[in-house]
Amino acid sequence: MAKRKEKPWQFKVSFALTIIMLFCVFGYFTQSFLEIRKVKPVRVAIERLSATSKEADVSPEATPVIEEGNKELPDQ
Amino acid sequence: MALTPKARPFPLARVLESLAWVSLLAAFIIGQIAAQTDYEALLKQQMPDVELSRAEGYSDLPVVFHVEADGKASPDAVIMSEGVGYGGPLIVGIKARRTENGARLNEILVLNHKETPSFMNRLNNRHFFRQFAGRSITDNFIVGEDIDAVSGATVSSEGFTAAIRDAVHLGAAQHLKLPRTWQEPEWHIGVNELILVALFALAFFAAYRRDKLAKYARLVVMGGTLAFVGFYANASLNLGNIAGIVLGYIPHPVQHPMWWIMMIGTIGSVVILGRNIYCQQICPFKVVQDLLQKFSGVQLRIKPKIQRQARTLIFSLSWVALMLIFLSAHPALGSYEPFAMMFSLEGLGIQWYILPAALLGSLFVPSFWCRLFCPVGLYLNEGVRVRRTIRDRFFGGGKKPPSVPGKTVQGEQE
Numbered sequence: 022m023a024k025r026k027e028k029p030w031q032f033k034v035s036f037a038l039t040i041i042m043l044f045c046v047f048g049y050f051t052q053s054f055l056e057i058r059k060v061k062p063v064r065v066a067i068e069r070l071s072a073t074s075k076e077a078d079v080s081p082e083a084t085p086v087i088e089e090g091n092k093e094l095p096d097q
Numbered sequence: 098m099a100l101t102p103k104a105r106p107f108p109l110a111r112v113l114e115s116l117a118w119v120s121l122l123a124a125f126i127i128g129q130i131a132a133q134t135d136y137e138a139l140l141k142q143q144m145p146d147v148e149l150s151r152a153e154g155y156s157d158l159p160v161v162f163h164v165e166a167d168g169k170a171s172p173d174a175v176i177m178s179e180g181v182g183y184g185g186p187l188i189v190g191i192k193a194r195r196t197e198n199g200a201r202l203n204e205i206l207v208l209n210h211k212e213t214p215s216f217m218n219r220l221n222n223r224h225f226f227r228q229f230a231g232r233s234i235t236d237n238f239i240v241g242e243d244i245d246a247v248s249g250a251t252v253s254s255e256g257f258t259a260a261i262r263d264a265v266h267l268g269a270a271q272h273l274k275l276p277r278t279w280q281e282p283e284w285h286i287g288v289n290e291l292i293l294v295a296l297f298a299l300a301f302f303a304a305y306r307r308d309k310l311a312k313y314a315r316l317v318v319m320g321g322t323l324a325f326v327g328f329y330a331n332a333s334l335n336l337g338n339i340a341g342i343v344l345g346y347i348p349h350p351v352q353h354p355m356w357w358i359m360m361i362g363t364i365g366s367v368v369i370l371g372r373n374i375y376c377q378q379i380c381p382f383k384v385v386q387d388l389l390q391k392f393s394g395v396q397l398r399i400k401p402k403i404q405r406q407a408r409t410l411i412f413s414l415s416w417v418a419l420m421l422i423f424l425s426a427h428p429a430l431g432s433y434e435p436f437a438m439m440f441s442l443e444g445l446g447i448q449w450y451i452l453p454a455a456l457l458g459s460l461f462v463p464s465f466w467c468r469l470f471c472p473v474g475l476y477l478n479e480g481v482r483v484r485r486t487i488r489d490r491f492f493g494g495g496k497k498p499p500s501v502p503g504k505t506v507q508g509e510q511e
Contacts, residue, residue, distance in 0.1 A: 031395050031461040038458040039469055045454060046414055046433045046470070048447040053421050053430040 124423035132426040180260025183252040185211030185346035191264040213429040215443035216250040238262035249331040297362040300378040327381030333436035337428030367480040386459035393460040415472035
């Protein structure tokens with residue numbers, strides 16, 4: 022009887038990686054789906070430049086910048 | 098003895114394929130209906146301390162709003178405008194404050210965008226929006242002149258700048274009646290566009306020659322695409338780009354000539370030449386995989402049967418991705434490729450685990466990602482196959498293009 026050829030360890034690692042990646046991709050899809058379910062037509066990255074300073078003080082040097090990047094807006 | 102007709106097996110594959118197409122169409126329609134957002138209400142919600150009233154004569158974007166605070170007319174004006182980023186349209190709201198000589202930019206609200214989260218993170222982390230603070234609304238607002246683009250998110254930088262520029266210049270000219278002292282952006286082919294055209298030209302040259310010169314050309318394209326398309330422009334094609342075209346997110350050629358060069362080079366090579374030049378030579382992630390594979394020296398072969406199953410797997414994955422994209426009308430949400438992360442090192446959530454697994458896999462299996470997971474490669478190769486079928490059926494076949502050994506992606510196609 023012919024002896025069954027042993028698969029190299031790299032094959033096993035590659036197979037395991039393929040399975041892991043499949044899980045990861047589906048995990049990413051789940052993550053995306055949850056994002057959609059939040060029903061926030063507008064989200065991510067609001068960057069507010071200071072609206073509090075006086076008219077004379079709104080030059081780039083004098084304006085204190087308040088950054089709110091990636092802040093999510095409330096639900097609609 | 099009468100012959101009984103052989104029972105036909107149930108065409109499960111065909112039924113599933115039809116269902117997939119119908120569901121994609123349904124998702125597209127639902128997504129388009131759901132994407133109708135009332136940005137005016139949203140803008141008002143974001144500025145609860147003031148009362149906004151739409152100025153007369155503005156029915157479509159860009160729109161100017163008068164501002165009232167505590168029942169009194171405010172010197173501020175709010176303008177809402179639209180631009181186009183790498184992922185699709187983006188909407189910004191600009192608040193400008195009147196000064197003695199004109200007005201200054203006072204507040205920017207990004208109301209909506211379709212950019213890849215990693216690109217958006219990059220803009221925020223590099224303080225892209227900070228450079229607009231307090232600027233006069235009569236400034237030029239031109240990337241490369243008075244605005245600096247963020248490398249790795251150049252198209253997004255251009256898109257936001259264009260939206261902001263349109264808004265403030267409209268407000269300056271029509272609302273505040275200020276003289277037009279600013280420059281309009283001129284269309285010109287820059288160095289970036291020339292580099293991309295040169296890379297495609299070299300790739301075409303290398304694809305049709307088998308001499309030593311072609312070998313050098315391939316090496317130049319490899320290095321060039323890794324440095325330029327990958328690390329500099331971060332402009333790898335992904336499923337989101339293809340879905341974006343279906344959704345109608347096509348940027349203006351004046352604003353994003355690189356997008357057009359990339360698309361014409363990629364789709365043109367498939368349609369006109371019947372070759373998938375993008376996957377063979379331009380894709381920077383393929384270059385990374387090739388380098389890793391050279392480094393490891395291991396070349397596991399994928400059996401044709403597994404390759405066929407992988408094809409089904411990629412179609413299934415891309416179906417899920419396209420459903421998400423069409424339902425949300427947001428191309429970046431379904432793009433599971435790790436390209437943007439690879440070249441900008443900015444990523445979100447679980448996507449971070451996909452990148453190391455893809456890189457590790459390519460140490461053992463040549464073009465691991467391309468063969469087993471990449472939807473772009475599969476669709477481009479399908480395009481090549483369809484073109485070949487059409488040519489054979491309607492034009493009686495033709496001369497087979499020379500194949501380049503060792504450059505085959507996705508196993509059986511070009």
